[in-house]
Amino acid sequence: MRKGDRAFYLLLVPSLFSSAILMLILIHVTTVSLPAFVDRGLSLLTSVMWSPPTQDYGLLPALVGTILTSLISIVVVTPISLSIMFLVGDLLPRGLSRVFHRLVEVMGALPTVIYGLWGGFTLSRFLHGTVYTWLHDYLSYIPLFSCRPLSGQNILTAGVVLGISMIPYASSLLIEGYRAIPSRYIETAYSLGFYRFETYGLVTSIMKPLLIASIMLSMSRALGETTIVALTIGNAYVASPCLLSPGITVSAWIVSQFESAFIYPGALPALYAGALLVMVLSLLLSFLGIMLISKWRGVIYG
Amino acid sequence: MSCVVEARDLVVRLGGRTVLSGVNLCIKHNSISVIMGPSGSGKSTLLRVINRLIELNPEAEVSGRVVIMGKDIYEWDPYELRRYVVLVQQEPTPFPNLSIFDNVALPAKLNGVARSREEVEKLVRWALEKVMLWDEVKDRLRKPPTVLSGGQRQRLCIARALVLRPEVLLLDEPTANIDPANTLKIEESLKELKEDMTIVLVTHMPHQAARVGDFIYVLYNGKIIEEGPVGEVFLHPRHEVTTKLLERVL
Numbered sequence: 001m002r003k004g005d006r007a008f009y010l011l012l013v014p015s016l017f018s019s020a021i022l023m024l025i026l027i028h029v030t031t032v033s034l035p036a037f038v039d040r041g042l043s044l045l046t047s048v049m050w051s052p053p054t055q056d057y058g059l060l061p062a063l064v065g066t067i068l069t070s071l072i073s074i075v076v077v078t079p080i081s082l083s084i085m086f087l088v089g090d091l092l093p094r095g096l097s098r099v100f101h102r103l104v105e106v107m108g109a110l111p112t113v114i115y116g117l118w119g120g121f122t123l124s125r126f127l128h129g130t131v132y133t134w135l136h137d138y139l140s141y142i143p144l145f146s147c148r149p150l151s152g153q154n155i156l157t158a159g160v161v162l163g164i165s166m167i168p169y170a171s172s173l174l175i176e177g178y179r180a181i182p183s184r185y186i187e188t189a190y191s192l193g194f195y196r197f198e199t200y201g202l203v204t205s206i207m208k209p210l211l212i213a214s215i216m217l218s219m220s221r222a223l224g225e226t227t228i229v230a231l232t233i234g235n236a237y238v239a240s241p242c243l244l245s246p247g248i249t250v251s252a253w254i255v256s257q258f259e260s261a262f263i264y265p266g267a268l269p270a271l272y273a274g275a276l277l278v279m280v281l282s283l284l285l286s287f288l289g290i291m292l293i294s295k296w297r298g299v300i301y302g
Numbered sequence: 303m304s305c306v307v308e309a310r311d312l313v314v315r316l317g318g319r320t321v322l323s324g325v326n327l328c329i330k331h332n333s334i335s336v337i338m339g340p341s342g343s344g345k346s347t348l349l350r351v352i353n354r355l356i357e358l359n360p361e362a363e364v365s366g367r368v369v370i371m372g373k374d375i376y377e378w379d380p381y382e383l384r385r386y387v388v389l390v391q392q393e394p395t396p397f398p399n400l401s402i403f404d405n406v407a408l409p410a411k412l413n414g415v416a417r418s419r420e421e422v423e424k425l426v427r428w429a430l431e432k433v434m435l436w437d438e439v440k441d442r443l444r445k446p447p448t449v450l451s452g453g454q455r456q457r458l459c460i461a462r463a464l465v466l467r468p469e470v471l472l473l474d475e476p477t478a479n480i481d482p483a484n485t486l487k488i489e490e491s492l493k494e495l496k497e498d499m500t501i502v503l504v505t506h507m508p509h510q511a512a513r514v515g516d517f518i519y520v521l522y523n524g525k526i527i528e529e530g531p532v533g534e535v536f537l538h539p540r541h542e543v544t545t546k547l548l549e550r551v552l
Contacts, residue, residue, distance in 0.1 A: 093360065188395045188459075191355050192409045193385030193466065202408075206399045299398050299448070 036269035052264035061239040065247035072159020081171040089178040108168030116231030119161030124152025147242035153234035156243040177210040209296040216289035226251040250274040312366035339521035388463040394455035396447035403443040410465040429461035453484025
């Protein structure tokens with residue numbers, strides 16, 4: 001065997017190792033969760049009860065919380081990341097753009113517990129005293145704001161903080177995409193007399209698949225985020241469409257119940273079932289996001 | 303004859319390097335003016351100054367005057383100027399996310415040239431006919447431009463510029479990377495279009511200059527070294543560089 005070939009096989013080992021780990025995790029989570037799906041069937045997903053002494057395990061509140069917080073986070077992160085993309089990619093002078101981009105990247109290096117603490121103790125109080133009371137007072141006819149906000153720690157706060165924490169990731173993806181667009185398209189728009197915002201509109205429409213991909217990838221991260229949610233959502237096991245009520249997500253629930261799950265029969269498979277659902281959804285979103293990006297690249301450079 | 307585009311003592315520096323130095327020219331109404339010169343002589347830069355696209359480059363410094371239709375380019379709103387003086391780039395750049403129809407219709411809609419659906423459709427058809435593309439695409443107007451050949455894409459880009467009904471059409475080597483059949487179609491279109499507008503064509507091809515040009519400007523090292531009616535310059539070139547360009551040595 002030649003030296004180069006040996007190096008190739010040596011380098012192959014870590015990638016095979018990580019793929020094997022992913023497979024092992026999938027097998028492990030599926031195996032442990034399987035009894036929950038078999039024993040409880042659909043009620044595992046539709047029941048709102050979680051009562052270990054009576055062995056009632058329903059995941060609906062956690063699933064609703066997971067989906068709602070993820071959707072809110074997307075609503076927060078998408079416009080902000082788009083603005084950052086245009087600011088860094090086009091509006092700011094080169095030097096300032098570099099500094100601003102670095103600052104956003106540094107935001108991504110903050111531990112999630114910092115976002116959680118800030119969101120749970122500062123932002124939640126601020127929002128409770130200002131926005132939430134107003135939302136309930138004036139928009140309570142909309143089910144999303146129909147409940148009285150008892151504290152600032154609720155589904156909406158969790159979603160907002162999740163969205164803020166994802167800004168560095170989503171904006172980096174978009175900035176990279178913006179820079180990948182051949183400058184000739186932007187020059188062409190300007191040379192046809194497009195105004196700046198018309199050009200931005202065109203760029204956004206050229207980037208639509210990438211934008212959708214970045215939403216999918218960000219959402220796949222939001223689905224599994226635990227620390228931020230645990231500190232901001234209020235940790236109440238209720239399934240409510242009202243965003244001003246406290247709630248829970250699958251990952252936050254797993255962390256809070258993991259210790260006692262070994263004591264009560266059936267609890268561990270039920271928690272694993274929740275983990276499996278989040279993992280499958282997250283992997284699916286990541287896969288679709290990556291596919292979209294590669295298809296988009298083909299169109300842009302094709 | 304008055305000038306549609308007039309440059310006086312035009313100097314352009316890009317990142318400290320002088321690209322155009324003391325350019326004077328007068329582009330006449332309803333004519334095709336050809337700009338020739340070796341690579342790096344400043345031909346594309348000259349076009350980008352005329353419609354102020356050069357301002358997208360933060361390193362560009364421009365001095366001297368350029369007057370379009372009697373008004374200094376800096377008295378124009380740059381976006382408005384670019385609607386009257388449209389540039390078609392060397393590489394065909396149809397927008398990949400839009401259909402063939404929408405590629406042509408979008409500038410017309412945004413600039414308010416056509417408002418109703420019927421007006422837009424009529425204008426798109428007119429522009430595509432002008433570049434002899436209508437018959438080739440009329441059955442696939444909703445398809446993406448990726449289904450077209452390189453030459454068809456370039457003609458689509460010219461049609462896209464035409465819907466703005468520009469006063470001046472700037473073309474930066476529009477046939478550089480396309481086949482002879484499409485090149486001839488573009489040249490035929492240009493000859494017809496000059497009845498409606500003034501055309502400035504940058505080209506490397508002396509035969510093309512001879513076929514379509516009325517006037518020629520030869521740029522060398524950022525200066526215009528020779529100018530005049532195409533026939534005269536081709537028959538009696540005064541500068542050695544012009545001779546070499548015409549013989550395609552440069």
